[in-house]
Amino acid sequence: MVYSKRIGLAIADSLDGPWERVGDRPILDVGASGEWDDAVVSNPSLLQNPNGEYWLYYKGWDWDTGRRFNGNRKYGLAIAKDIKGPYVKSEKNPLVDFSDMGERVQCEDAYTWYDKTKAEPYQMILRDMGVFNHEYGLYLDSADGLEWGNPQIAYRDAGSYFDEALPGLERQGRFERPQLLIDSEGRPTHLFCAYQGGKFGTCSGVVLGIK
Secondary structure, three states: OOOOEEEEEEEOOOOOOOEEOOOOOOOOOOOOOOOOOOOOEEEEEEEEEOOOEEEEEEEEEEEEHHHHHHHEEEEEEEOOOOOOOEEEOOOOOOOOOOOOHHHOOEEEEEEEOOOOOOOOOEEEEEEOOOOOOOOOOOEEEEEOOOOOOOOOOEEHHHOOOOOOOOOOOOOOOOOOEEEEEOOOOOOEEHHHEEEEEEOOOOEEEEEEOOO
């Protein structure tokens, strides 16, 4: 078993590019041996804190659980004053850790944003991996971006939203890689996910409006 996932960064002045990689090394590397993220760091979600800092939330797992069942996925935070780094991992990591509910209860694919209209403005959605099931999405909120509340259901499985043949997978109907379209007030209006299914059983993009 070989893990080599680290987080890099590319920036551009326009969405049309050209995109340039920042530095010749990852902006975030795995942790030291024995730490919670010593095997993998991946699936980043970046937001700019109102204080001007860049907060990079990231998925990680350790070699111990990695060797036994491909890893218990948790979320941590690294902070930088400049978007190019350096990014320093929070001493409070991991911030999102469901392993106390069961060794294999975990999450991934976090999307984070800041909603100034909320009493707890730091917001996060993730793919559920055992809290409720393996098909739903999770929603968490936080007053400071460090201490996160108990998980709630953010969205359900595909069959809850449209009548379409399921792909016959073990955990069919699940949405992955959730992303949001945010309006000018910081409020989400649409949810975008990846989904395997449909007429041809291929991977498709799903867009759901948020009431």
